[in-house]
Amino acid sequence: MKAFTYERAASAPDAAARAASTPGAKFIAGGTNLLDLMKLEIETPGHLIDVNGLGFDRIEKTDDGGLRIGALVSNTDLAADMTVRRHYGVLSRALLAGASGQLRNKATTAGNLLQRTRCPYFYDTNQPCNKRTPGAGCAAIGGVARQLAVIGTSDACIATHPSDMAVAMRALDATVETITPRGETRAIPIADFHRLPGETPHIETALAAGELITAVTLPKPVGGRHVYEKVRDRASYAFALVSVAAIVHKNGAGRVAVGGVAHKPWRSEAAEAQLPDGARAVASRLLADARPAPDNAFKIPLVERTLAAILDETRAA
Amino acid sequence: MPPPPNLDLSRRGVLATGAATAAVAAAPAGAAQGKPAMTADPAPLPVSLEVNGKVRDLSPDARTTLLDALREHLHLTGTKKGCDHGQCGACTVLVNGVRINSCLTLAVMHQGDKVTTIEGLGAPDALHPMQAAFIRHDGYQCGYCTPGQICSAVATLDEIKRGVPSHVSASLTDKPRATNLEMRERMSGNICRCGAYSNIAEAMAEIAGDAG
Ligand SMILES: Cc1cc2nc3c(=O)[nH]c(=O)nc-3n(C[C@H](O)[C@H](O)[C@H](O)COP(=O)(O)OP(=O)(O)OC[C@H]3O[C@@H](n4cnc5c(N)ncnc54)[C@H](O)[C@@H]3O)c2cc1C
Ligand code: SF4
Ligand code: FES
Ligand code: FES
Numbered sequence: 001m002k003a004f005t006y007e008r009a010a011s012a013p014d015a016a017a018r019a020a021s022t023p024g025a026k027f028i029a030g031g032t033n034l035l036d037l038m039k040l041e042i043e044t045p046g047h048l049i050d051v052n053g054l055g056f057d058r059i060e061k062t063d064d065g066g067l068r069i070g071a072l073v074s075n076t077d078l079a080a081d082m083t084v085r086r087h088y089g090v091l092s093r094a095l096l097a098g099a100s101g102q103l104r105n106k107a108t109t110a111g112n113l114l115q116r117t118r119c120p121y122f123y124d125t126n127q128p129c130n131k132r133t134p135g136a137g138c139a140a141i142g143g144v145a146r147q148l149a150v151i152g153t154s155d156a157c158i159a160t161h162p163s164d165m166a167v168a169m170r171a172l173d174a175t176v177e178t179i180t181p182r183g184e185t186r187a188i189p190i191a192d193f194h195r196l197p198g199e200t201p202h203i204e205t206a207l208a209a210g211e212l213i214t215a216v217t218l219p220k221p222v223g224g225r226h227v228y229e230k231v232r233d234r235a236s237y238a239f240a241l242v243s244v245a246a247i248v249h250k251n252g253a254g255r256v257a258v259g260g261v262a263h264k265p266w267r268s269e270a271a272e273a274q275l276p277d278g279a280r281a282v283a284s285r286l287l288a289d290a291r292p293a294p295d296n297a298f299k300i301p302l303v304e305r306t307l308a309a310i311l312d313e314t315r316a317a
Numbered sequence: 318m319p320p321p322p323n324l325d326l327s328r329r330g331v332l333a334t335g336a337a338t339a340a341v342a343a344a345p346a347g348a349a350q351g352k353p354a355m356t357a358d359p360a361p362l363p364v365s366l367e368v369n370g371k372v373r374d375l376s377p378d379a380r381t382t383l384l385d386a387l388r389e390h391l392h393l394t395g396t397k398k399g400c401d402h403g404q405c406g407a408c409t410v411l412v413n414g415v416r417i418n419s420c421l422t423l424a425v426m427h428q429g430d431k432v433t434t435i436e437g438l439g440a441p442d443a444l445h446p447m448q449a450a451f452i453r454h455d456g457y458q459c460g461y462c463t464p465g466q467i468c469s470a471v472a473t474l475d476e477i478k479r480g481v482p483s484h485v486s487a488s489l490t491d492k493p494r495a496t497n498l499e500m501r502e503r504m505s506g507n508i509c510r511c512g513a514y515s516n517i518a519e520a521m522a523e524i525a526g527d528a529g
Contacts, residue, residue: 006362006379006425032421035382036402048379050426076415080481085489096484100506101473102409102418236484236505 002044009051012212013183020181020210022047027212029072030106033115042125042132056214065220071110071213075165078109088218089226090245094168097230100237110213113166113176114205117159118239119148130156131201145293147241150300152262153291157201161194161264162239168228170265171245171257175217181210194264224249225314229306242302248314252276258286258303279308362425368393369437377424384408386424387434395435395464406507409465410434416472435464438471447471450520458511466507470521473503495525
């Protein structure tokens with residue numbers, strides 16, 4: 001691990017200002033993604049700002065009947081929150097499908113959104129990767145792409161975003177609340193939070209340098225049946241090949257967001273409008289522009305089948 | 318960690334970091350506001366934590382993980398290093414009563430925290446009930462993963478008792494029960510190369526039965 005200096009943040013505005021003005025600074029929350037990458041020297045921050053003392057660890061009702069989730073609420077506490085379990089079940093289910101009990105105890109809401117890709121070439125520092133080293137090239141294109149993206153890719157990067165939680169947040173129309181280095185607050189819809197790789201795969205979110213996430217808010221509950229189905233190589237403690245977050249209403253309408261297929265949770269309102277026509281109609285609309293590699297083309301029928309299983313399950317209930 | 322491919326380059330990298338960090342430490346913002354713990358590497362950072370009931374004052378390099386602080390600084394070698402990347406669970410300890418991977422957290426981030434390791438759960442002449450159950454049920458072979466398994470098992474039963482749901486809970490709102498399926502899912506963060514899983518689950522079932 002490269003050497004770094006360390007400080008405990010005194011306040012949110014101060015943390016954001018310090019992060020922007022200190023070269024090479026990064027926030028650290030649970031540390032479960034950042035320290036992993038620092039040990040491999042894929043992340044090499046010269047300075048760490050520990051945000052754990054900032055008190056963003058509460059879950060509160062908002063005035064409009066929604067929920068405000070502090071940036072530092074652990075994945076375990078969020079999944080176990082009774083309001084989340086009752087009214088935002090897809091979020092509990094997505095969180096519980098991720099990582100392990102130990103990791104969920106440490107992983108935070110903001111850190112989970114900002115976790116980096118699990119592209120094997122991103123992790124292998126002997127391979128060229130535009131995300132690690134802009135302009136270096138991409139070893140995954142033409143390489144082993146089984147885990148990688150099938151849609152929204154570019155000539156520069158075909159990585160996926162690995163978070164389960166983010167897929168549920170997308171289905172729930174969450175909003176990311178931040179404070180900027182100038183002390184202003186900002187609300188970013190989750191749909192605009194993660195970026196597609198384009199020519200700049202190293203720029204992954206809409207956050208500016210030093211911008212600190214303070215909370216994620218959810219609109220008031222929308223009802224319906226909440227399901228998160230994750231397909232992976234082993235039954236637990238593995239990242240998704242494909243995952244589907246769905247909210248299905250009695251009349252057959254609903255929402256669908258898909259994980260494991262793109263650089264961000266994948267959702268299309270036009271596609272989910274076809275829910276009453278069944279899984280094939282939704283999936284073929286949602287993935288119409290897919291450009292899979294030979295070894296990840298299986299993800300396209302897998303999305304359809306996973307959604308079909310969910311629709312069967314919700315109809316039976 | 319693999320050796321750096323180019324020693325010369327990486328040495329210069331470290332020196333450059335050292336110079337940059339010295340500049341940071343001298344910047345007024347941190348000092349003026351009396352930041353509690355900021356320093357230039359390699360000057361150590363003071364941190365005080367309670368380990369197995371005893372307050373321990375340490376001054377580790379900022380890079381020291383909680384795992385390395387326990388093993389190398391405090392010589393509590395019961396906690397094991399398997400992967401060092403959150404993938405095996407051998408380093409599982411309890412922090413403020415909750416299980417975490419001690420390899421993916423920095424010692425300096427635990428000012429004032431209460432840490433319980435396998436040495437703090439029980440002693441050879443006064444075993445924790447879970448330790449005794451692991452022995453009765455042969456819940457190990459080589460024993461390398463065992464301290465992590467036992468810490469995780471104790472925390473798992475506590476999580477079930479507190480009503481934390483899991484991936485396999487049929488209902489999100491009903492109180493979970495310590496079934497074999499629940500325990501296996503909740504223990505999936507602890508890998509056992511020797512494959513002692515079914516005996517570990519039996520040891521846990523015995524303790525869960527006693528408790529409930
Ligand atoms: C073995 C293993 C298996 C895993 N399996 C899964 C899985 O199946 N599904 C899944 O979804 N995830 C999985 N994860 C990833 C895990 O969910 C993430 O590591 C975790 O959510 C990151 O949260 P953190 O708080 O530890 O982030 P940190 O590591 O502390 O930070 C991550 C990033 O977020 C930034 N950051 C943190 N807080 C803020 C803030 N408030 N404002 C701005 N920036 C911030 C940091 O600077 C850093 O860049 C796995 C991880 C491991 C190690
Ligand atoms: S797909 Fe993206 S993350 Fe993977 S090697 Fe290519 S540029 Fe890097
Ligand atoms: S050593 Fe920490 S999880 Fe493997
Ligand atoms: S007993 Fe050998 S690794 Fe588990």
